[in-house]
Amino acid sequence: MKLEKNLMNSKKEQTSSTSTKSIKFPPHMLTRRAFLVNFMHMLGLGLIIKPSLLHARAKAPTLKSKRRNHSHKSNIIIRVLIYQGTAIPKSFPIAVVKEGIRYRDKLFPPINSSYGRTVEVTIDKEAPIVYKKNAYEGKFIVVKKKNQYIIVNELELDKYLTGVVKKEISPSWHHNAIRTQAIAARSYAYNYINTDSKALYHVGATVAHQVFGGTANVPASIEKGVSATQDIILIDKFDKQPVQSFFHACCGGITEKAENVWSSEKSLRYFKNIRCPHCKTHPLYRWERKFSTQYIHNALKKLKIDSVKAIRVGARTGSKRIHKIFIKAQHGKHNVTHNLTGNKFRVAISPRDIPSTLFSIKQSRKDYNLTGKGFGHGVGLCQWGTKTMAEKGFSAFAILDFYYKNCKTITIAKYTKKYGRKHSKKSLG
Numbered sequence: 340m341k342l343e344k345n346l347m348n349s350k351k352e353q354t355s356s357t358s359t360k361s362i363k364f365p366p367h368m369l370t371r372r373a374f375l376v377n378f379m380h381m382l383g384l385g386l387i388i389k390p391s392l393l394h395a396r397a398k399a400p401t402l403k404s405k406r407r408n409h410s411h412k413s414n415i416i417i418r419v420l421i422y423q424g425t426a427i428p429k430s431f432p433i434a435v436v437k438e439g440i441r442y443r444d445k446l447f448p449p450i451n452s453s454y455g456r457t458v459e460v461t462i463d464k465e466a467p468i469v470y471k472k473n474a475y476e477g478k479f480i481v482v483k484k485k486n487q488y489i490i491v492n493e494l495e496l497d498k499y500l501t502g503v504v505k506k507e508i509s510p511s512w513h514h515n516a517i518r519t520q521a522i523a524a525r526s527y528a529y530n531y532i533n534t535d536s537k538a539l540y541h542v543g544a545t546v547a548h549q550v551f552g553g554t555a556n557v558p559a560s561i562e563k564g565v566s567a568t569q570d571i572i573l574i575d576k577f578d579k580q581p582v583q584s585f586f587h588a589c590c591g592g593i594t595e596k597a598e599n600v601w602s603s604e605k606s607l608r609y610f611k612n613i614r615c616p617h618c619k620t621h622p623l624y625r626w627e628r629k630f631s632t633q634y635i636h637n638a639l640k641k642l643k644i645d646s647v648k649a650i651r652v653g654a655r656t657g658s659k660r661i662h663k664i665f666i667k668a669q670h671g672k673h674n675v676t677h678n679l680t681g682n683k684f685r686v687a688i689s690p691r692d693i694p695s696t697l698f699s700i701k702q703s704r705k706d707y708n709l710t711g712k713g714f715g716h717g718v719g720l721c722q723w724g725t726k727t728m729a730e731k732g733f734s735a736f737a738i739l740d741f742y743y744k745n746c747k748t749i750t751i752a753k754y755t756k757k758y759g760r761k762h763s764k765k766s767l768g
Contacts, residue, residue: 628711629707658697
């Protein structure tokens, strides 16, 4: 697919909120060294560098023209788990009958499948599946496995991305922020597709993977952002694998390494402790919380920790987030010290009540006082930092390069041709 050669050819390029002009980076200035030069100039600092280095060709793929239609023709299939349970929710406009599934006076019979009794249903826009306030349409795969119904939305990758990006960031954000989010979300999803293209489903629709709000009522700015970055993903420069491009709301000034949040994650070289000066205006850049002793102690009972006497920080990561937290409790006649990760403690109390693990804790007789920074796990792309960088004139590629180290952008077409990876372009049926 032919790509246009100019990254910044948009007529709608916005200027910075300051009085200075919008900083634009042409393709020949997208190398890591040249990006640093421009960043230093933006800060009003000089840097001596050979002129020849400023004219090195960037290898990043270019963004699409805004004049293209937004038809999502990548043909790469993704399957998203929408529901799993013992009974189909009443809000779903489908009925299970002996002959298959009935929907709007149409009967959809079972098909041959290795996953169990399987029915494929096409859901119309006029009567979508509504679940947890999200409206889903298109092709659905309904599988009955033992006593469980598994309902999966099957759709093209870029169509799916419109339903992710609209939930992750505001459609009013600068178009380069939307483009950045689209590439990060596509890379994350493609990592799962590339791992097992024949799986019944690749990702879920919740924060366990990426929040997917269905493809109904997608704002035009989101459609344009996804379409402008069509087919572009991030890959690791060294092992050539699609990037697990985690993202979060606000890093609080510094990002975190993945292995410090999820012990199951191997050490991924593209997640570093990046100092980020771009998210200071986020409402939760700094925060304070006060909890009653009883509230914290009751929450810890979910982890089978009773009779808590004291809570203290045991160890911190390189970003100063809590790595280990020690909880002293009484067990019978003896004192026992429980060792939790900072993330496990945060989840046990509530991720909404404790916005991040970048906090300090003070204990009194009646209360626990927490003072912290940031919102989310802190790994990968800082969404509020992305918003600010886009407003300052940074391109999507420059933003991605800032948050994901040792990575490069490539189209999926070039990736599969060069590295021989395969992905699904066909339905399970």
